[in-house]
Structures are given as C-alpha cells and as structure tokens.
Amino acid sequence: MIPVTRPFLPPRDRLEYYLDRVYASRQLTNNGPLVQELTSRLEEHLGVENMLLVGNGTLAIQIAAKALGINGGTAVTTPFTFPATSSALAWQGVEPRYADIDSATLNLDPASAAQIVDASTNALVPVHTYGNPCAVEAFEDLARKRNLKLIYDASHAFGVDYKGRSLLRWGHAATISFHATKLFHSGEGGAVVFRDSSDLEVAHRMINFGFRDGMPVEVGINAKMSELHAAMGLAVLESVDEIIEQRCAVRNQYRRELGDWVEMPEFSADASLNGAYAPILCRDMAHRNRVREQLARGGYDSRGYFYPALGTLGLYSRQFTDAGRQQADRVLCLPIFVGLTSPQIHDICNIVKSATPDK
C-alpha cells in the first residue's frame, strides 16, 4: 500500500556527521550545541526570532499557553484539525470551545469566533490548517479588541510566507510540529515562536524545570529537544527547500488533473505554498468512502484528515459547528510525499475520477 505520507530520511552520512558531533561533545540533551545550532539555522531559514525548540508540537502548545499566562478559562479554537490542539489546551486546564470554520478555506472563521468570545475566554487558538494561513488580520484585531492571547497552531505551516514574511510571526506565539510525518521534521520535535522575547525567556525556564541560574524559580517540566532529535532536524533541514518543491509539484499535479472533478480548499492568494497536504472535498461522506475504497483497492492509502469534526466527539466541547461538521464529512487527503512519482499521482487521479462518474 502506498502510504498517505512517508517520513523523509536524510542521507545517512549527513545524519552521521551530526552524530559524530554528539559523540564528540558527549552532550545528549539540555540545550546542547546541536539544539542551539538548529535554533539559529531555523530562525535564519524562516526569518523569525524568539524560537524555542521543544520535545514535540503538542508540548509546544502546552508551553506557549503556560508561558503566555493562560490559566484556566476557555479558548476559542477550530473543530477542523487534528485533536492535539484541543487536547493540549484541555490538558493544561483550558477548555477548548469551537467556533465554525469558513467553508471555503476550512480555517477558523473570525466572525464566528467573535460570536462565542465571552467572559470566560482567555485565548484564541486558530490553526493554519494544511499550511493555509488563517485570516490573521481579523484575528489580530479580535484579540486586541477583546484583550485575548492569540496562539496560532502552525503545525502544518513550515516555510509558509504570508505577504512576504513568515506566517510564524503572527500571534503572541505560533507553535509548530516537527513530527516525523511533517515536511520538515526532527523525528519528534516542535517549536514555539514568540512575539516577545520576555515570553521566550519564561518558556525557556519552563521547559527545564523552571530553573534560572541553577535554581527553580517557577513551575516547569521537561519539554526539551534532545541532541539526537536536533541532529535529525539539522540533517533534514539541508533538504527542506527540495522537499517543499517536490511536495508542491505533487500538489500541483493533483490540482491540474482533479481541479475540474472535485472541490478543493481555497488557499490564500497572499501566501506561499508548502505542499503539506493534498486535500480534496468529496460531494458527501458516501462519495468520500467510495473514493477511499477504490483507492485502497488500487493500492493507495488516503485519510479523512480531519474527520470527525472535534465538536461532535463530546470530548472537549458540546458545541456544534455546521460547516466544520459538513466539511469534515467530505474531506479526503491524498498521498503526498517526496518520492511519490508522477505516474502514481496520475493513477490516483484516475481512480478518484472513476469513483466520481457524473462530473
């Protein structure tokens, strides 16, 4: 079965180069030289400041929330994403509440978010789903007017520029995942990009037991990235431009071949693309299931990312969001990874078309 994604493995000798350095330094963790190098190389590559590397993308959300002082209360977020965003907030004692998404972009709708902000709301946590920028100006405005903290979950948005600068520069903090399945990865890993360096300083202590100058001065945990993961990240980073180029080529072929057959989410015209996902919108759940089955029969995996809509789980919030639910029932993500060939993509497109007879 061709998977829906496949981790990029850097050339082995490149990984070995960094492992040599780990063996030479004898430092395996605790803000070691490779973590420091990866931090500065990512900041330079992405054009951001105040980046903190952490153990994974979920810890990034937990640390961002705690460092920004979001304690208890509720956060308005999207029902249309991976459960980690809501779950990380809930774990921190911040109840996620769902506003609806924009049916075209599949991102959290700022107007809907504004409607459910109330006295309990401490934060907005929109997600740049599929690496497609949210309506950042509207959320900025809403956060300022209602005095809310604004955290973007930018887990899918590595390398995306919006109006010519990194999308990660929006919000009081933006979090990102470097999980193995992400286009840039460190095996496990993640980061927070803070707007203010003072928040970065607090977070730096929080990921290391709250230590300052060898003494604990606040509540903290261990959310550090290790040198082994930094080694993997540094090895992958050297290929990341090529990875994005190849993934965008896959995405573009899907758009070309399937654009007249199925709907697709509307991506921002002001942003660069990164090819994080290849989502299509089937007509309904029955159509989606048919496409999935026929792809599986042809040897291709596909996934209903992000089904089900999180508001329907009864787990974090009892609110319903119509567009979120409707689109979650229709969406299907097609295979996209470095190494997927053009004939394979063509084959996948033909299967999708054959499962969609009455164009």
Place this chain on the structure above:
Amino acid sequence: MIPVTRPFLPPRDRLEYYLDRVYASRQLTNNGPLVQELTSRLEEHLGVENMLLVGNGTLAIQIAAKALGINGGTAVTTPFTFPATSSALAWQGVEPRYADIDSATLNLDPASAAQIVDASTNALVPVHTYGNPCAVEAFEDLARKRNLKLIYDASHAFGVDYKGRSLLRWGHAATISFHATKLFHSGEGGAVVFRDSSDLEVAHRMINFGFRDGMPVEVGINAKMSELHAAMGLAVLESVDEIIEQRCAVRNQYRRELGDWVEMPEFSADASLNGAYAPILCRDMAHRNRVREQLARGGYDSRGYFYPALGTLGLYSRQFTDAGRQQADRVLCLPIFVGLTSPQIHDICNIVKSATPDK
C-alpha cells in the same frame, strides 16, 4: 574539570545497528518496533510488567498521575530530591506538600507523611533517593489505610532489587528517568511501571492524544518515546550490567576510603546497589562549601544534590521540614561515572580528607 557525572556513550557501531533498523523500517516514532523491543527487553531485564516508555522522566510522573486519576488536591512528597517530582505534580494541578525525611536514609519518612495526610491528599509520591529504597511496606500500608494513590519516583533506581524483586514493582505506579545523566539512559526518556494493566491501557492512550482505534476518546498529549531514543536505549542496555558494576566499584572505593571521615546516607540492607550517586554528608554547609572549593581547585566537580530542600523555595509549598533542610545543607555528591579511575577516586578522597582536618 572532571565532571560529577558523564553520559555513557555506547560503542558507535552498536548504535548504528539500531539506526540501520530505523532507516529500514522508515518509522521514526509512534510506538515503533524499537520502542516495542526496548519495552520488552527492559521488562525482562528488570523483571517487571506493564511498562510504558515515554519521552522523559518528568512526563512519566505527569502521565502516571493523570492515568491514576489524580486530579487536583494535594500530594505528600519529599523535599529532598530534584525539583522535577514536585514540579510535575504542580504542573498537573496537584499541589505538592512536604513531609520530613528520615535523617539517616534521606528518604521520605512514612510517619511524617502520615501526619500531614488530610482531606485534600490524593496521593503519596515518595522518591527512592539515590536509588535507595523508601520504607515501601509502611507507605503501602499508609496508602491502603487512607485510600491514597501511591506513585514512587524511582528515577534513580534503575536495576535496584528490594527483597529479591524489582523495586519498580512497588506502588500503583513507579516512574523512572532515562535521561542522559542516568546510569541507564536513552538520551532523553523515561518510563512508568503500572501495577494494574488497566492503568497501563489508559496511559497508553494518554501519551498518544487519547486515541483508541484511531479516535480520540479522552484528553491526551504526545508523551511518546521516539525510535531514535529507543535506539540509544537499546544500545546502552547491552552495557548496563557492566555500567552498574563499575559505578558500584566507584561507590565502594569512596565508602572504603572516606567511611571513617564523613557520614554517608544509610542504604537499605535488603536492596541491591546501583551506584547511581556518591553522596557524602558534610558536617555543615561551611564544611560542604570548603570541600567543594578544594575539589574544584583539584580539578573535580561536585554537586550539592539535593540542595536546597524544596520546602525552602517558597515555590510549591510553604511547609518546612527540619531534617530535610538540615541534610540538604550538608550533602555533597562526588564524581561517579564509568571511566572514573581508581587513582582519581583516591585523589578525590584525599582532597575530602584534607578539607576535613579534625577527624
């Protein structure tokens, strides 16, 4: 400067063998084959069941507490340990409260713990400090009588048997750290050993976003160990008997040469030793500082583990514990690691003696 500890680096070709397997499986995380293999090899090596590998030893405490249903309230714990134990509880919304330690063993005193158990207490969280077993029978009794959850922080206790079986088998859960500085390590990593398999099942879901059969059914985070860290763990595990043997030899030489000069914590006669630390008890803080300075002048690092007593920080609890504070002011941990030579140990002992003139 000779460090107080130094991470053990496994032979590089042994690490490469496991990395070959990572490259062959293309799986970098998500309960991959190496994590599964390390789990079963550790269970066999230690003689335990229901082990869950996690990202680090602090996450192990967080996951154990949450999986055992400890929500809010307070936990009785020791002021004489690394701050992570208290901080992990506090992060989870469980307030740590300090009872006093036994002056001889430096472990939490069950009688003192019993005195401060009240209606707010949900759990006991003793630490097997320096790998020296707590009074496990007394804590078992107290937990049963007062209907409390019992979690041992066994971060220092890798490989310690108590009355012929693994110390990790005590408590509703025992947590352990596999941080690079520990005698067995995976770079970053940790584990929880649960008494009941039903708690293990809950925790298994919690470290993977609360998923069961592909659907989130409860609040979870990402606390998984990656395949890279499992590779390091598997490579180190092959040397662990030798590591413990060498560390115990270091410890024994210190005891032999310094036993008449300085006090040392009293270790359980019913337990095996693992050489996790080499603590001595100076006469007072002034003596400790003098020893530290003279060691530093001789080129040897040493550390006041675990100074200061946590109750004195004003961070987690305002309680005071006399013995905890008194012993924290006196304690000093001497260098102990694989590769420290007998002449170096002898040199260290001579410096300690020379800083302790009036035997």
